[in-house]
Amino acid sequence: MATRIHPLLGAFAILVFFFLLAPLVIIVGSALSDTTFLTFPPQGLTLRWFANIFQMEAFRRTAITSLQVALLGTGLSLLIGIPAAYALNRYRVELPRWLSTLFVLPILVPEIVFGFALLKSITIGLGLPVFISLVVGHALLILPYSVRVVGASLASFDFSIEEAARSLGCPPLKTFMTVVLPNIRAGVIAAFILAFITSINDVSVSVFLTGPGISTLPIQILAHMEQFFDPTIASVSVLLMLVTVGVMAIVEATLGLTFLTK
Amino acid sequence: MVELRTERRYQRGAPALKEYEMNKLARWGLTMPATIAVVLLLVIPVVLTIATTFGEAAGPFSTYTAFFKSGFRMAVLYRTLQVALITTGIALVVGFITAYVIAQMPGRLKSIMIVAAVFPLLTGVVVRSFAWLIILGKNGIINNALMSVGLIGEPLSMLYTQGSVIVAMVYLFVPLMILTLVGVLEGIPRDLIEAATSLGARPIPTFLQVILPLAAPGLIVGAVLVFTGSFTSYATPQLLGGEKQMMMGTFLYQRAMVTFDWVGASTIAAIMVIITIGVVLIMSRMARRLNPMAV
Incomplete structure (x- = not known):
């Protein structure tokens, strides 16, 4: 559809984009402010708040935990999600329909409820270490991305290519790795990115699964914010935004950003 | 004639049957890890959490x-x-x-x-x-x-x-x-x-x-x-x-x-x-x- 836009609608859209982007600019500005309190526009420019993050052990430690959890959780969810997505598309008619519903349950169940249930049953009930609970919880939280996004690329994959390779004597696993996987590369990258971003920003599940000495970066930021209101938080936020920028650059380079609207 | 045909089909069909069985195994085997993970780590914990609310001494809906x-x-x-x-x-x-x-x-x-x-x-x-x-x-x-x-x-x-x-x-x-x-x-x-x-x-x-x-x-x-x-x-x-x-x-x-x-x-x-x-x-x-x- 393409019709002319009423100038009022255009102006409204511009205001919306201002509303969406101005807060992020404000965070960057206040991270650079040479004051001990948060303010915008910045008074004086300094990078000392960024230096301050690296001096604070809690931020360093939780950032590393967050990264580990995100990588392990995303890896785990892809490891169990890709085979499931493959089977759902390859043997669509032969598998019960509730199976695909089951794999989106982690989106349907409120995150905060899931976190609480995990704490009760896994961390306390089974006595698993907090770190394991975090990885497992995140892997499950992001499983729907792995199954759905990879599934979307498998839906347009021509399985007769795979059959050709198989009938020429290629073993199943090798066929998958050399024929199927390269064809669904875009889906796998997209799933990885969405899952990683979701994991690294997660609050609702992680808030229950932090124990003595173990916390994730967003939870640490929340805890810090309740006590201090200095530009350190703004500079941590800027670093997190830079991670997002990096990820978006990867998306743009590999898939083009418009895939996100699909 | 009919019997002979079935017998031949059976002999020929053996690898196909094996293939079918393998497919069946594959489709369940491939979905199994994710299914187990969701059931064990999401469905059961959430259901148990909800179930505990009905176990009060004052009555199930108290x-x-x-x-x-x-x-x-x-x-x-x-x-x-x-x-x-x-x-x-x-x-x-x-x-x-x-x-x-x-x-x-x-x-x-x-x-x-x-x-x-x-x-x-x-x-x-x-x-x-x-x-x-x-x-x-x-x-x-x-x-x-x-x-x-x-x-x-x-x-x-x-x-x-x-x-x-x-x-x-x-x-x-x-x-x-x-x-x-x-x-x-x-x-x-x-x-x-x-x-x-x-x-x-x-x-x-x-x-x-x-x-x-x-x-x-x-x-x-x-x-x-x-x-x-x-x-x-x-x-x-x-x-x-x-x-x-x-x-x-x-x-x-x-x-x-x-x-x-x-x-x-x-x-x-x-x-x-x-x-x-x-x-x-x-x-x-x-x-x-x-x-x-x-x-």
């Missing part, structure tokens, strides 16, 4: 009657529903108009606008809620601006109000709505709108009778995403609402981790699950019925 009789707890539930509904309503209007404008844009400008909408979406909830602390705080941007102009003598307290929670929630969810609707609006065939216009329909009837019905399923999907997202949110009400504006998510956390009332927390969890899944089921049925392209 925690629920206690919840529905308590003015404070009902106020939290009402507030949460209210915030979620208002957020969804605003996000629908704002998101729809913006998505409509984006859908009309030529290619390059369109991708820039999409990037601008995606970027906040990929930025964490904590970071995005934090921005509103700087904007709405006592020493925040709005207060400083109003004071320097001389409109107010003392800083307004805008934080920890329902308004501050709603503003931050709208901020959180508008990008999601925009992205959901851009795809839907782009999918509306141009011919339909041209047909309506060439037959003399004015812009507003065209919008109401052609575009809106076609976008209805997308609007419902967006509304469900925003409603369930804001109904179950934790970080935003925690940061911008505090104790005064307790919502179901923060209430659940408080009961579980501050007062250690696990049965109470599980009751809140059960109510949240029932409302979320109920809304999703009802709305997805409605989306299917409203889809004019499906007929």
Whole structure:
């Protein structure tokens, strides 16, 4: 559809984009402010708040935990999600329909409820270490991305290519790795990115699964914010935004950003 | 003759049969790890959590009657529903108009606008809620601006109000709505709108009778995403609402981790699950019925 836009609608859209982007600019500005309190526009420019993050052990430690959890959780969810997505598309008619519903349950169940249930049953009930609970919880939280996004690329994959390779004597696993996987590369990258971003920003599940000495970066930021209101938080936020920028650059380079609207 | 054929088929069929058995094994084997993970780590824990609420000595539904009789707890539930509904309503209007404008844009400008909408979406909830602390705080941007102009003598307290929670929630969810609707609006065939216009329909009837019905399923999907997202949110009400504006998510956390009332927390969890899944089921049925392209 393409019709002319009423100038009022255009102006409204511009205001919306201002509303969406101005807060992020404000965070960057206040991270650079040479004051001990948060303010915008910045008074004086300094990078000392960024230096301050690296001096604070809690931020360093939780950032590393967050990264580990995100990588392990995303890896785990892809490891169990890709085979499931493959089977759902390859043997669509032969598998019960509730199976695909089951794999989106982690989106349907409120995150905060899931976190609480995990704490009760896994961390306390089974006595698993907090770190394991975090990885497992995140892997499950992001499983729907792995199954759905990879599934979307498998839906347009021509399985007769795979059959050709198989009938020429290629073993199943090798066929998958050399024929199927390269064809669904875009889906796998997209799933990885969405899952990683979701994991690294997660609050609702992680808030229950932090124990003595173990916390994730967003939870640490929340805890810090309740006590201090200095530009350190703004500079941590800027670093997190830079991670997002990096990820978006990867998306743009590999898939083009418009895939996100699909 | 017949017997001979079956025998030959059996002999020939042996490898095919083996292949079939292997396929059967494969399709179950491939879905098994994910199935086990979801059942063991999500379904069972959540069901057990809900089940504990029925095991009270005072009767199976005693925690629920206690919840529905308590003015404070009902106020939290009402507030949460209210915030979620208002957020969804605003996000629908704002998101729809913006998505409509984006859908009309030529290619390059369109991708820039999409990037601008995606970027906040990929930025964490904590970071995005934090921005509103700087904007709405006592020493925040709005207060400083109003004071320097001389409109107010003392800083307004805008934080920890329902308004501050709603503003931050709208901020959180508008990008999601925009992205959901851009795809839907782009999918509306141009011919339909041209047909309506060439037959003399004015812009507003065209919008109401052609575009809106076609976008209805997308609007419902967006509304469900925003409603369930804001109904179950934790970080935003925690940061911008505090104790005064307790919502179901923060209430659940408080009961579980501050007062250690696990049965109470599980009751809140059960109510949240029932409302979320109920809304999703009802709305997805409605989306299917409203889809004019499906007929």
